[in-house]
Structure formats: C-alpha cells, structure tokens
Amino acid sequence: RPRVLSGIQPTADSFHLGNFLGAVRQWVEMQETHENFIFIADLHAITVHPAPAELRRRTRVSAAQLFAAGIDPERSTLFVQSHIREHSELAWILICQTGMGEAARMTQFKDKSAKYGESSAGVGLFTYPILQAADILIYQADQVPVGADQKQHIELTRDLAQRFNSRYGETFTVPAPYILKEVERIADLQDPLAKMSKSSSSPQGILDVLEEPGPLRKKIMRAVTDTGSEVVADEENKPGVTNLLRIQSVLTGTSIADLEKRYAGQGYGTFKKDVAEVVVDAFAPIRERTEKLLADEAELDRLLAVGARRASAIARQTMEAVRERVGFLPQL
Numbered sequence: 134r135p136r137v138l139s140g141i142q143p144t145a146d147s148f149h150l151g152n153f154l155g156a157v158r159q160w161v162e163m164q165e166t167h168e169n170f171i172f173i174a175d176l177h178a179i180t181v182h183p184a185p186a187e188l189r190r191r192t193r194v195s196a197a198q199l200f201a202a203g204i205d206p207e208r209s210t211l212f213v214q215s216h217i218r219e220h221s222e223l224a225w226i227l228i229c230q231t232g233m234g235e236a237a238r239m240t241q242f243k244d245k246s247a248k249y250g251e252s253s254a255g256v257g258l259f260t261y262p263i264l265q266a267a268d269i270l271i272y273q274a275d276q277v278p279v280g281a282d283q284k285q286h287i288e289l290t291r292d293l294a295q296r297f298n299s300r301y302g303e304t305f306t307v308p309a310p311y312i313l314k315e316v317e318r319i320a321d322l323q324d325p326l327a328k329m330s331k332s333s334s335s336p337q338g339i340l341d342v343l344e345e346p347g348p349l350r351k352k353i354m355r356a357v358t359d360t361g362s363e364v365v366a367d368e369e370n371k372p373g374v375t376n377l378l379r380i381q382s383v384l385t386g387t388s389i390a391d392l393e394k395r396y397a398g399q400g401y402g403t404f405k406k407d408v409a410e411v412v413v414d415a416f417a418p419i420r421e422r423t424e425k426l427l428a429d430e431a432e433l434d435r436l437l438a439v440g441a442r443r444a445s446a447i448a449r450q451t452m453e454a455v456r457e458r459v460g461f462l463p464q465l
C-alpha cells in the first residue's frame with residue numbers, strides 16, 4: 134500500500150470548506166487504498182503565536198473534527214505533530230540542506246509575512262516549509278494529498294529529499310503531490326480571487342464546517358457573484374459563480390455542465406439556495422459527531438496517544454538512519 138502523509142493546522146476553531154474539499158475528503162477516501170498518516174500541525178501553528186489555552190483547545194477540536202469527518206483510528210494513524218519529537222530534529226537537519234534563496238522563494242511566506250512587514254516576520258514562518266518537508270520525509274511518504282497552495286512546498290520537499298539522498302546516500306522516499314484539480318483551490322466567498330483561509334479570510338468569506346446552518350446559508354446567499362445573471366463556469370469573468378458551481382458539483386457528484394443546464398435562465402437566487410442546502414447537509418453530521426467526540430476528552434486523548442505510538446515507531450526508525458548518514462556519533 135502506498136503511504137500517504139498530510140496535515141492540518143489547528144489555527145482556527147473549525148476547518149473550512151476549502152480544507153474539507155481540498156484535503157480532508159481525500160484523506161478519508163484514501164484510507165481504503167493507502168496507508169494513511171494524518172497529523173494536527175501544532176508546531177506549525179505556533180509560528181503565529183496562539184495563546185496556549187487556545188492552541189490546546191484547537192488541537193483537540195481539530196482531532197475531533199477529523200474523526201468526525203470519517204478518519205478511522207483503526208485504518209489511519211492520526212496524531213499530534215509535537216508528540217513526535219523527531220519532526221523538529223529532522224527539520225534542523227533539513228534546514229542545513231536548504232539554500233537561503235530557495236527558502237526565500239516560497240510564496241506562502243511572502244503572503245503570510247506581508248502583514249508583519251518583512252523584517253519583523255518570524256523566522257519560524259520563514260522556515261515553515263522546511264519543517265513541512267521533515268513532516269513528510271520522516272514517514273517515507275509516497276503521496277501528499279493537499280490543496281494547490283501547498284504545491285510549491287511539496288516541490289521543495291522533493292528537492293530536499295533528492296539533495297539529502299545524493300549527499301548522504303539513499304535515505305528518503307521522494308514524495309509526489311496528490312492534488313485534485315476540481316477542488317485544489319476553493320475560493321473565499323467575498324474575494325473569489327483569494328483562497329478560502331483559516332487565518333486570512335473574513336468571517337463573511339469563509340464557510341466553517343462547525344458553523345450552524347443559519348449563518349452558512351446567509352453567507353452563501355451573500356457570496357460575491359459576478360455581473361450578469363447566467364449560472365455558467367467562467368474562471369476569468371465569473372470566478373465567484375465558478376467557485377459555487379465547483380462546490381455544488383463535487384458535493385453532489387453532478388458535472389458542472391449538467392448544473393449549468395439545470396439553472397439555465399433561472400438567475401443566481403435558486404442556484405445559491407441549492408448550494409447552501411448541499412453545504413449545510415454535508416456539514417451537519419460532522420458538526421454533530423464533533424460535539425459528541427469533544428464531550429469525552431479522555432477518549433480523544435487516548436486515540437491520539439494510539440496514533441502517536443504508531444507514528445513514533447516509524448519516525449524513530451527514519452531518524453536513526455538519518456543520524457548515522459549525517460555522521461552523528463551513536464549514543465551508547
């Protein structure tokens with residue numbers, strides 16, 4: 134079975150529709166055919182300094198949501214990143230393989246640091262993609278199911294794996310990105326040229342999985358649609374409508390062409406109402422199951438401990454090889 138590795142940051146109280154369609158849904162499907170490693174990226178989350186209590190809460194909410202969305206603790210290894218110390222250790226070793234220019238090209242850093250100003254943005258935000266490479270390589274992952282925003286980071290991961298392998302000898306599997314075109318970039322409802330994002334979307338632009346039906350419907354009805362009244366996919370002139378069409382298409386398994394036919398001559402109103410119902414129906418069961426799982430924190434923590442044990446066994450093995458290749462003296 135090919136091995137899959139992917140993660141999500143506990144940077145909000147809920148995942149959003151982009152996380153769900155672009156990543157989480159693939160993880161759930163891949164359980165059937167792949168060996169899954171999924172983690173809550175709390176080491177990544179501290180690049181933006183959450184309050185400790187908030188981070189703890191969001192880490193549990195994230196885990197509960199993933200189980201609620203269908204990640205099965207029997208078939209997948211779901212764990213918290215900071216529980217596996219080897220991620221940080223490998224990150225340092227990979228930092229030492231990375232060129233300044235190479236790291237400086239990462240566009241996510243440019244986006245995320247923009248609000249701080251170049252020189253006051255954190256170094257952690259800068260080295261983030263290298264920690265991400267460590268996350269992936271330490272499990273010898275074959276595939277990394279992600280949204281399009283992570284494409285460049287996976288490229289860097291591949292480069293670092295190849296460089297390490299040629300410098301120190303075959304050690305890492307070179308992973309491939311797994312990105313589904315239709316859902317690779319779910320757009321912000323208020324700004325259809327930007328991706329929906331936990332940390333930068335406005336409340337009106339984001340659809341949270343744990344949100345109540347009322348506000349979900351309202352936001353979709355108020356989503357920016359484009360001039361004209363035709364429900365047709367047109368990335369260039371109608372990015373807002375195209376985003377909604379994609380959402381409805383993947384959630385209902387209906388082609389965009391069939392949806393265009395269904396709404397021909399009907400204007401945006403009916404279409405948006407239907408999109409809203411489809412989203413509400415997809416989220417409601419996940420919200421209910423998440424609440425149940427959160428009610429038993431001890432059981433949730435126990436499941437995460439099981440995941441950490443399984444992940445740790447593999448991470449430890451990889452790190453032993455890495456230390457030896459690099460030339461570190463074994464600790465007797």
Ligand code: ATP
Pocket residue numbers: 140141142143144151152153154155156278279280281282283316317318319320328329330331332333
């Ligand atoms: P943050 O703003 O804190 O970076 P995020 O919304 O980008 O949060 P992440 O936790 O960074 O979410 O990413 C988790 C997964 O969701 C990644 O695989 C990422 O590519 C995917 N993803 C995030 N946003 C979208 C989106 N709008 N469309 C499709 N996939 C997305």
Ligand code: MG
Pocket residue numbers: none
């Ligand atoms: Mg992100």
